[in-house]
Amino acid sequence: MSEDKTIGVIGGGAWGTALASMLAIRDGHSLLWARNIKTVDDINSNHQNNCYLGNIKLPSGLYATSDISDVCSRDILLCVTPAQSFATLAQELSQVVADHTQLILCAKGIDHRSGEFLNEIAARVLGSERVAVLSGPSFANDVARGLPTAVSCAASSFDLAKNLAQRLSASNFRIYATDDIKGVEAGGALKNVLALAVGMVRGLKLGASAEAALIARGFAEMSKLTIALGGRVETLSGLSGLGDLVLTCSSPQSRNFSYGMALAKEQDLTNLPLAEGAHTAAQALALARDHSISAPIIESVNRILTGDLSAANAVQELMSRPLRDETST
Numbered sequence: 001m002s003e004d005k006t007i008g009v010i011g012g013g014a015w016g017t018a019l020a021s022m023l024a025i026r027d028g029h030s031l032l033w034a035r036n037i038k039t040v041d042d043i044n045s046n047h048q049n050n051c052y053l054g055n056i057k058l059p060s061g062l063y064a065t066s067d068i069s070d071v072c073s074r075d076i077l078l079c080v081t082p083a084q085s086f087a088t089l090a091q092e093l094s095q096v097v098a099d100h101t102q103l104i105l106c107a108k109g110i111d112h113r114s115g116e117f118l119n120e121i122a123a124r125v126l127g128s129e130r131v132a133v134l135s136g137p138s139f140a141n142d143v144a145r146g147l148p149t150a151v152s153c154a155a156s157s158f159d160l161a162k163n164l165a166q167r168l169s170a171s172n173f174r175i176y177a178t179d180d181i182k183g184v185e186a187g188g189a190l191k192n193v194l195a196l197a198v199g200m201v202r203g204l205k206l207g208a209s210a211e212a213a214l215i216a217r218g219f220a221e222m223s224k225l226t227i228a229l230g231g232r233v234e235t236l237s238g239l240s241g242l243g244d245l246v247l248t249c250s251s252p253q254s255r256n257f258s259y260g261m262a263l264a265k266e267q268d269l270t271n272l273p274l275a276e277g278a279h280t281a282a283q284a285l286a287l288a289r290d291h292s293i294s295a296p297i298i299e300s301v302n303r304i305l306t307g308d309l310s311a312a313n314a315v316q317e318l319m320s321r322p323l324r325d326e327t328s329t
Contacts, residue, residue: 007168008032008071009078010089012039012064014052014140015106016080021144024062026170032064033071040064056144072097076104076167078134079122083109083189084279086118090125097126104132104153104164108188109276110283117185128156132164133181135188136239137247139254143173150174152240154184176239183231187241190225190298191248192256192277193284194218197301198249199260200311210315214297215249221295225284228291263304264311281305296321 009020012034023030034040042048043064047057071077077097081089086107097103103126105118114121122131136151143149153168153175155161161177169175178184197218201210222245223236235241248254252261259275262268281302288295296318303309309317 006074007076007078008074009080010068010071010093011078011080011106012036012043012049012052013080013082014049014144015138016078017043017049017053017058017062018140018143019078019080019106020062021058022146022170022173023168024059025146027061029061029063031071031074032062033068034064034066037066040066053141053144056141058144068092069096072101074098074101076102076164078104078106080106082274083107083118083276084112087111087114087116087121087125090121094125101130102132102164103130104134104168105185106134107276108135108185108192110189110280110287112279112283115283115286117182117189119181119185131156131181132161133184133188134168134175135184135244137243139247139251141253146172148172148174150176150239150243152176152178152184152235152238154178154181154240156181178235178238180232180235182229183226183235184240186226186229186231187222187236188244189276189280190222190284191241191245192275193281193298193301194222194245194277195248195254195256196260196263196275196277196281196305197297199252199254199257199262200264200304201260201315202257203261203264204311204315206315211249215245218249218297219245221288221293221297225288225291225293225295228293229287277301278305 009016009032020030020032042050119131132155134153138149138151153161153165158179165175165177198211198214201214252258255273256275256277284298285302300314304311
């Protein structure tokens, strides 16, 4: 095959495979690292990732490897492993990744052990100058099928973000550049917690009006907290803020939304796909308290996850809170 030494993808889940598929369609070839040998074999032999993307046919130019050193000399690495395993991956990469490699973080979440955003972990372990963030409203199935998608890429400088956006964009995958790393990363992490709440409202069959109200009030909480963390208001109104929130809160295709529905229905959660919001919620609440931000929705989600409150009672509590000015803090 004709080797592309420019971009590699780390992570053989749905999102990593979708991004690698997009690059293979654009360039004729791409390389993805996956830890699971069965995933590697499925991609190379059957041009599918049946475990994560079902029967979606992947391009023949997408190759997978289980040897991480195969991708670590590339100019750009898309890191697409789950947020809660990124700290381990960062340590692994620090031993093998080339000095010139630019890392782009594509997972959304806050590490539940350290309370760090993924960008903070990467900067501490690998150096801040080589870290960027990709986030926005994007279902892996849509990208894998070549459907139109738009996301944000944030880097330490706008020029770097613009360069990365140009290098990664494709005909059906449009990337907008920004230098607001904190805003992009916070939006991607916090919307997962809010999607749990909206999924619960759907599970309780409380109606579209209640869902819309919860999205709006959740966005207010997300905005106040993100700004307190150093993010910018214009970022929140864009793809990685409002755009991602609306997508994640609108469809059972969202893992967090589906997890919230199951919580409200008191279903067995054991075999449900990973919902990052369930890991991020406690850290989001801790950040809100650290910055004296009122976040009743985030707090209610935490209490439900810990078993201190039922979803139905949480709705009753939220609806009985004292009336206030909508724009007050």
